Every structure is written in structure tokens, then in C-alpha cells.
Amino acid sequence: MLIANPRGGYHFLTGISPFSSGVVADPGFEVVHATLGAHLPWREGFELIDAHLCKFGRERQALCAIELRCTTPYSMGGFIGFNAGYVELVRSWDLYVDDHNPLARTNVAPAHNPPAEPVLHAFSYTAETDDDAPTTFVVSxxxxxxxxxxxxxxxxxxxxxxPEAMREKAGHVAATMGSRLAAMGASWDLVTTTDVYTVFMHEDLLEDAVIPSMGPATRHGLRWYRSRPPVHDLDFEMDVRGIRHEITI
Incomplete structure (x- = not known):
């Protein structure tokens, strides 16, 4: 279900308590994607976000997506435990819409040079733009x-x-990206960035299981992060976004 977040200038696709399934900017707004030049512990990262939004005259409610990096995949119980602290902070920022967390999120565990603690990698927020600007969005x-x-x-x-199991996993995830895009009123032809996270990159995995779903988005290529999803026993993750402005801070 797509829910309006008028304080943030976007709609979000409902997900689960810790995060939404995706966000799409409202007319008159666009999603800006900001990558940190150096990782920060995730709570300090939220302080950086607060200062950045203030600098550009945006309220906290403009924050619409978070990208985290964790030390290693959690057990399912450990993941739920981390999410409890994360949700507490998001609620303290008055970001919830009724009982829904509107923020999209990606949280993965790098296979090389993992952080010593959970860190903020990037975030997205809405900024004012022309009413007829292209649709911009982030899929969790x-x-x-x-x-x-x-x-x-x-x-x-x-x-x-x-190889066979990974093709089935990757095909399922690619289909999830497509269904989320459709539910948000977007499509693969608007996607500018496709990220893949796995340590099991078998030969032809992407060609067989992902690229056929992407259609015109293949013109932008794919980015492979040799990383694990945040929960032990998950082996393949994706996120996508359609963005006009990417910045590094």
C-alpha cells in the first residue's frame, strides 16, 4: 500500500516495522542521494544527516532512505534486536506516519574491510524542485x-x-524489485542505479536471473558489492533507485 507522507514530500510503500519497501517523491520534490565520504557509526550518522538537512533548509521529515553497513550478518533474532534500537531513534525524530516507518533502507555486511560496528553509508532526502521534474525514488x-x-x-x-539455487534466489529478488517499482507507480525505465549484494557470484548469474527483468535499466549497468545481506542464511540482495542528483558529503 502506498501511503502519503506530506511532511516529507513523498509517498512510501508499506513494509515492516523497521523500514518501508520504498519511497517516491511527490510532484514538486525530488529525492537526492548522499553518500558519506567516510563511514560514521550509525547514530553519529544521524547527527550528520540532521546538520545536512538543516544546512539546506529541510526538516527532519525530508529524510526518506537510509543505507547501513553492518559488521557481519545477524541471526534473525540479532537483526530484530538491532532494529529495535533503530526504530526507537526513528520514532524520536517524529518520522513515523501513524504506525508506519516511512524510511526505505538497505543494510548489508561487506565481505572485505567490514566496519567494527554498524555504520551509515548513505542516505536520501527530498528537496524542492519543479512540478514537472522526472519521478525520483528509492526501493529498499x-x-x-x-x-x-x-x-x-x-x-x-x-x-x-x-548455481541453480542462486539463480532462483536472484530471480525472486529481481521480481521483488519489479513489483515494488510497479506499486510505487515507477518502472525499470526510470531506474538509474541497480545494486547487487552477494558473495556467490556464479558465472552468468546476473545474465540469467537479473538482467532479463531490468529491461531499459541495463543501459546504466549494475553495481556489484561483494557483501552479504544482513541476516544469516540470506545470500542475495538488491536495491534500485531513480535519481537525478547524487552527492558525496
Whole structure:
């Protein structure tokens, strides 16, 4: 379900308590994507976000997406535990819309040079623009598990990482990206960035399971991060976005 967040200048696709499934800017606004030049512990990262938004005259409610990096994949219980502290902070910023967390999110564990603690990698926020500006959006990261589920028994081909299993996992995730785009009123032809997160990059995995879904978005290529999804036993994750302005701070 797509829900309006008029204080933030965007709509969001409902997800689960810790994050939404994606955000799309309202007419007169665009989503700006900001990558940190150096990672910060995630709570300090929120302080940086606050200062950045203030500098550009935007309220906290303009924040619409968060990208985190964790030290290693959590157990499902550990992931739920981390999310409790994260949700507490998001609520303290008065960002919830009724009982819904509007922020999109990706949270992955780098395979190389992982951080010593959970850190902020990037964030997105809305800024004013022309009413007829192109649609901009962020789709949250998703792994090979049914939507709105935090049950590790529901993981597709759990414990299997061979070529056939990974194609099934990747195909499911690519389809999830497509269904979220459609639910947000967007499409692959508006996607400017496609990110893939896995350590099991078998030959032809992307060609067989992901690229056929992308259609015109393939002109922008794909970015592969050798990273794990945030929950142990998940093996493939993707996120996508359609952005006009990318900055580094």
C-alpha cells in the first residue's frame, strides 16, 4: 500500500516495522542521494544527516532512505534486536506516519574491510524542485524471502548456494524489485542505479536471473558489492533507485 507522507514530500510503500519497501517523491520534490565520504557509526550518522538537512533548509521529515553497513550478518533474532534500537531513534525524530516507518533502507555486511560496528553509508532526502521534474525514488533492499516476512524458515533455498539455487534466489529478488517499482507507480525505465549484494557470484548469474527483468535499466549497468545481506542464511540482495542528483558529503 502506498501511503502519503506530506511532511516529507513523498509517498512510501508499506513494509515492516523497521523500514518501508520504498519511497517516491511527490510532484514538486525530488529525492537526492548522499553518500558519506567516510563511514560514521550509525547514530553519529544521524547527527550528520540532521546538520545536512538543516544546512539546506529541510526538516527532519525530508529524510526518506537510509543505507547501513553492518559488521557481519545477524541471526534473525540479532537483526530484530538491532532494529529495535533503530526504530526507537526513528520514532524520536517524529518520522513515523501513524504506525508506519516511512524510511526505505538497505543494510548489508561487506565481505572485505567490514566496519567494527554498524555504520551509515548513505542516505536520501527530498528537496524542492519543479512540478514537472522526472519521478525520483528509492526501493529498499530485499533478499530472497517473501515480502513482509522476518521468518528465516521462509528463506528461499535456505542453506543452498550452488548455481541453480542462486539463480532462483536472484530471480525472486529481481521480481521483488519489479513489483515494488510497479506499486510505487515507477518502472525499470526510470531506474538509474541497480545494486547487487552477494558473495556467490556464479558465472552468468546476473545474465540469467537479473538482467532479463531490468529491461531499459541495463543501459546504466549494475553495481556489484561483494557483501552479504544482513541476516544469516540470506545470500542475495538488491536495491534500485531513480535519481537525478547524487552527492558525496
Amino acid at each position: 533492499g530485499a533478499g530472497e524471502i517473501p515480502e513482509a516476512t522476518l521468518d528465516d524458515n521462509a528463506i528461499i533455498r535456505k542453506g543452498e548456494t550452488g
